[in-house]
Amino acid sequence: MDRSLADTTRSLEKLGYRMTPQRMFVLRAVDESRGHVSADDIFASVRAQFPRISFSTIYRTLDLLQEIGLITKSDLGAGRVQYHRADEAHHHHLVCQRCGGIVDLDEQELEPLWEALRKRYNFKACERHMAIFGNCRQCQS
Amino acid sequence: MDRSLADTTRSLEKLGYRMTPQRMFVLRAVDESRGHVSADDIFASVRAQFPRISFSTIYRTLDLLQEIGLITKSDLGAGRVQYHRADEAHHHHLVCQRCGGIVDLDEQELEPLWEALRKRYNFKACERHMAIFGNCRQCQS
DNA sequence: GCGATAAATGCAACTATTTGCAATTGCTAA
């Protein structure tokens, strides 16, 4: 991540939040992550260095980090939500309901839709890491 | 619903499932519903006539009805999943993350995207009742 | 520094949903 701790602290303070040790540890865990991680992954990773942390703090912090745009959240239907650093290439997912396979979809594929929603509905879609369910090539009967 | 009980029974049997009293009651509750209903709504409605029904059966039956295409399921971010008869006009939702407002979006708005996914990824998106999060006109700062 | 105030935490309880399992039910074929 190019963002420094100071940058993040500033983002938080701009919204009236504070930087705390717990948040620093979660931030570090997110920072070191690659690809999708679950709240449980983050919990395990933080807990190794900060044993007193609770699950509620993990969830609350992850929501916060999403709010300031540092991570995105997405439910790929596997029973647990996945988190993802926002600075890794923006992308979405095609999730096959039969085989469970996941294909990445570039942000730009959705641009025309976002554009249409902006124009026709005055709705600004958040560029959130989205999951589209259906069937992949192999699983279409 | 134009579908008769016999039609549904046939759809179930085609997949190796059976029509049971519990399923008939859930079906009836779905049939009488308008717009979005939660599993809890269905549970309450069925329970009034069939007190021994359990929540697991409700959930399992709703999943089944989705599988045979009678209902669609969607998570509008309100903490509980909403179910919707598939024969009511297909639509999707624009959910405002600030005010919680929900605007309906016609199926056809997504057609170009489905088309692109079919062509470029050979992926057949299921026409599932989708939620797109973002900010509505009033809530854009 | 010191007290007031607000934010953040951990814990325990709660919500919605899913799952494992033993018991029940319902086809099917002899």
Next chain:
DNA sequence: TTAGCAATTGCAAATAGTTGCATTTATCGC
């Protein structure tokens, strides 16, 4: 009709995630 087998059920326990609340921690004006 009955045995056998698979599908279905209810229940209780598990899961992911959220929430209320009392306590702790930080910040700010004095």
